[in-house]
Amino acid sequence: MTSRAAARALIAVSSMLCAVLGSALASAQDVFRAEQPAGPPPEPGPITRMPDGKPDLSGNWSIAVSIGDISAHIVRIDGEPVDADERAIPYTPVYAQLRAEAESRAYEEPELHCYMSGVPSHLWRQAYSGAGLIIQQNEDYIVFLHEFQGSRRIVPLSGRAHIPDPIRLFMGDGVGRWEGDTLVIETTNLTGITWLDTDGNRHSDRLVVTERFTPINDDHYSYEATFVDPEAYTAPWTIAAPMTRGSDPNAEILEFACIEGNTDHLHYTEEVGGSSSRLGPDTR
Amino acid sequence: MARGARLRAAAFALVAASSCAMLSFADAEDFSPARNRFGQPDFEGIWQVLDPAPHYDIEPHGASYGVPAGLGIVIDPADGRIPYTAEGLAKRDANRANPSADPFARCYKPGVPHLMYLPFPFQIVQSRNLVTINSEYVHNTRFIYLHRDDHFGEGEIDLWNGDSVGRFEGDSLVTDVFNFHPDVWLDRSGNHAGGPTLRVNERFTLIDADTIRYEATLNDPENFTQPWTIRVYLYRHKDPRKQILEYECQAYAENSLGPPELPEVR
Numbered sequence: 001m002t003s004r005a006a007a008r009a010l011i012a013v014s015s016m017l018c019a020v021l022g023s024a025l026a027s028a029q030d031v032f033r034a035e036q037p038a039g040p041p042p043e044p045g046p047i048t049r050m051p052d053g054k055p056d057l058s059g060n061w062s063i064a065v066s067i068g069d070i071s072a073h074i075v076r077i078d079g080e081p082v083d084a085d086e087r088a089i090p091y092t093p094v095y096a097q098l099r100a101e102a103e104s105r106a107y108e109e110p111e112l113h114c115y116m117s118g119v120p121s122h123l124w125r126q127a128y129s130g131a132g133l134i135i136q137q138n139e140d141y142i143v144f145l146h147e148f149q150g151s152r153r154i155v156p157l158s159g160r161a162h163i164p165d166p167i168r169l170f171m172g173d174g175v176g177r178w179e180g181d182t183l184v185i186e187t188t189n190l191t192g193i194t195w196l197d198t199d200g201n202r203h204s205d206r207l208v209v210t211e212r213f214t215p216i217n218d219d220h221y222s223y224e225a226t227f228v229d230p231e232a233y234t235a236p237w238t239i240a241a242p243m244t245r246g247s248d249p250n251a252e253i254l255e256f257a258c259i260e261g262n263t264d265h266l267h268y269t270e271e272v273g274g275s276s277s278r279l280g281p282d283t284r
Numbered sequence: 285m286a287r288g289a290r291l292r293a294a295a296f297a298l299v300a301a302s303s304c305a306m307l308s309f310a311d312a313e314d315f316s317p318a319r320n321r322f323g324q325p326d327f328e329g330i331w332q333v334l335d336p337a338p339h340y341d342i343e344p345h346g347a348s349y350g351v352p353a354g355l356g357i358v359i360d361p362a363d364g365r366i367p368y369t370a371e372g373l374a375k376r377d378a379n380r381a382n383p384s385a386d387p388f389a390r391c392y393k394p395g396v397p398h399l400m401y402l403p404f405p406f407q408i409v410q411s412r413n414l415v416t417i418n419s420e421y422v423h424n425t426r427f428i429y430l431h432r433d434d435h436f437g438e439g440e441i442d443l444w445n446g447d448s449v450g451r452f453e454g455d456s457l458v459t460d461v462f463n464f465h466p467d468v469w470l471d472r473s474g475n476h477a478g479g480p481t482l483r484v485n486e487r488f489t490l491i492d493a494d495t496i497r498y499e500a501t502l503n504d505p506e507n508f509t510q511p512w513t514i515r516v517y518l519y520r521h522k523d524p525r526k527q528i529l530e531y532e533c534q535a536y537a538e539n540s541l542g543p544p545e546l547p548e549v550r
Binding site for chain 1: 320321328387390391392393407409410411412413414416418422423424425427429431432443444445447465527528529530532533534535538542543544546547549
C-alpha cells in the first residue's frame, strides 16, 4: 500500500469508527483487552520516582476497563466486597429508569455530539493510533491525555479546594494529593451530560469520583474509582482494574477531529430523542 | 520512498533556511531560563497573548464594531502584509466574502499558529519526549513530539492543527509543523494558511521568566510568494488560582442539550 493509500485508509477507518458508536466499539475494545496476556498478578517491585520522591506515572498506559458496561468491574458497594453476581450499580429509582431508557435516549450519547468522555471513562476509551492514555507529570500537575474525543484532564497535585459549584465541566475539577505512594484524585463540578460507558450508565451533576492510583511495580499500578452521587445512587460503589504501562514509550496520540465534519447527529430520528431544533452550528 | 526522501531533504533545507531567517530577528538575549528535570528550558505554565487583535486580523487594521485595532503581527515582510500569490489572495477574498465558512464560527480546531494567539489561555506541559500545549479553546491539545524529526505521510493527512515535531535549540523550543487541512484560517478575516504544501516553523523563546517571544515562519509556495514570519508575545498568568477551564463551543451551540430530562418514577 502506498503511503497515500495508507493515509486515506487511516482517515476512512477513523471516520467509520467515529460514526459507529455503542456496542460495536465495546466489543472491539474487549477484543483488544483479550489480547493482553492473562498471567499471575504482577510482582511488587521498584518504581520510577519524581525528584521529590513521589511516584512518576509519566508515560503510556492502559487501564483494563471495558467501555461497554462499567458495572462489570464493581468490587465494592457501600464499602462491602461483592461477588461477581452482585455487581450492579445501586441506582435510585429515577436513575434506574434513566438507565433503562438508554436505548430510546440514544441521541443523548455524548460521543455523538463530540463531547469529551467525562470522568473516569475517558481513561480507557478506545485508541485508534499508537497510544491510548498518555500521562504527563511534574511536581505540580498530573495530566491525562486521551485520543478519543481529545479528552483531557489537567489535575493539580496541591490538594487545593474545588472551584465554585456553579462551574460545570465535562471533565470536572480534579484535585490530586498523595497518600504515601498512592495518588488520590477527587473530581467534582461534573455535568450530568456524560455517560459512564457506552451501555448508558448514568450519573447526575452531583457525582464525586475518587480515584486511587497505587504502584505495584514500574509497569503495573492498581486503579480504583469510587462513585458517590446521592441523586443517582443509593450507596457509594467502587470499581477496580489493573493499569499497565504500554510497551512503546514513544507511542503517539493523533489529532481527533470530530466536530469538524460530524454529521452523525443528523441521522438520529425523534424516536431516539433526535431533533433538528437541537442542532448547533453547521458542522457539515 | 525516493520521493519521500527527497521531500524530507527539502523539508530540512527549509527548516534550516527559516531558522536562519528567524535568527536574524532575534534580539541579543541575556536571559537564561530555568531548566526542568530533563535539562530542557522550562516553558511550563499558563500563557496567553494580551492583545486580542490578531485573532481578528493578523494584518494592520483599524477598529470596527467588536474588533479592536491592531498593528499586525507580520514582522517579515516589513510592510506587515501577507505575501500572497494571486491564488492565495483569491482564496483570502473568497473567505472574506463567506464568513460562515470561518472554522472558528463552526467550533473547529483553529490550526497553527492561530491557536497560539486566540483569546484563550493554554498550559504548556513538558515530558522527556513530548511537549503538550493544552488550550482552553475546545480542548485543543497540541502534541509536539520530540522523539522524531520527520512526519508521517507526505502532506496527504489533513490535520487541523498539523503534525508537530520539535527540538530544543539552545534556550528555544523549535518546531516543524506539516500535514495541514486545507481549510485553516489564520484569523477571523479570511487570512489563511493550510493544505498539503504548508510548513510552519515555530520558535518559542523565554525573554524573561514570564514572557515567551513566539515566532512562526510560514512557507507554502502555492499560496505565498516567499516565507513570511509572525511574532507575538505570550504572557504568563500569575494568578495562583488560574487554571485551564473549558470552552466547549459546540456543546453550548446545541440548543437545549444539557443534562437529561429525568423520567417520572412513582
